[in-house]
Amino acid sequence: MVLKVLPATEADAPRAASIESIAYGPNPISNALFPTTTSSAASSSSSSSSSSNPRATQLIDQLRADPSCRWVKVIDTDLQARGEEAMVSFAKWFIWDTPQPPAPPQEWGPGTNPEACEMFFGGMRERRNARFAGKPFVFLKLLHTDPKHQRRGAASMLLKWGAQEADRLGLDSYLEASPEGRPLYEKSGFQVVDTFVADFSKWGGPAEHHTALMVRPAST
Ligand SMILES: CC(C)(COP(=O)(O)OP(=O)(O)OC[C@H]1O[C@@H](n2cnc3c(N)ncnc32)[C@H](O)[C@@H]1OP(=O)(O)O)[C@@H](O)C(=O)NCCC(=O)NCCS
Known part of the structure; x- marks a missing residue:
């Protein structure tokens, strides 16, 4: 079972969306943010085309919109050799090596709860x-x-890919960590610099959901 890091392309968007939906699963936060897409996305197959998969289409649109956006995947070469779905992990990075204008407000599409998403x-x-x-x-x-x-170790490999890019360019790295991801990020050199507390109680979720905002300092 050999894992390998490769660039991901638009053809990988449906599988990336499918992994995302299975990995997060139905949970109170996703239900609040995406009340009508959570269940349908979870059941979409990895082989479905992006045109029939709104999340895959959205990922592709975002990739095309910013040339600094990089997709990276991990494949299992044994699965590949057997002709099975080989992609097991997915990461989306932005390599902003020049100062960026502030990210503008986003439009929240079909299936979302715009108020919860904006909050x-x-x-x-x-x-x-x-x-x-x-x-x-x-x-x-x-x-x-x-x-x-x-x-x-798949996610660790994708983090290493980003760390190498950041070190090559001498840049800080940043992420917003789910509680599940935080131990992994700490192992990879990220430190908590702030916490974002969100109240989902209006939509049946927790009154205090904590997201760790984490920075991996540029290597000197
Ligand atoms: C978080 C996530 C990406 C980790 O992916 P992964 O491929 O299993 O990660 P790795 O195998 O590289 O894990 C490396 C180390 O991170 C830590 N780690 C990973 N998942 C963990 C978990 N669920 N709980 C505690 N520690 C965890 C462990 O220290 C692990 O090393 P070990 O297996 O030797 O103990 C995966 O659990 C996931 O997709 N979760 C749902 C989506 C999510 O929360 N993504 C993060 C968004 S910020």
């Missing part, structure tokens, strides 16, 4: 804008591993 993702966007105003940085936006392949 959660919009709130973190504002923290990010404030922290990195006028500074280049590397941002890990997405990271998820198929639960069948978790704890095999």
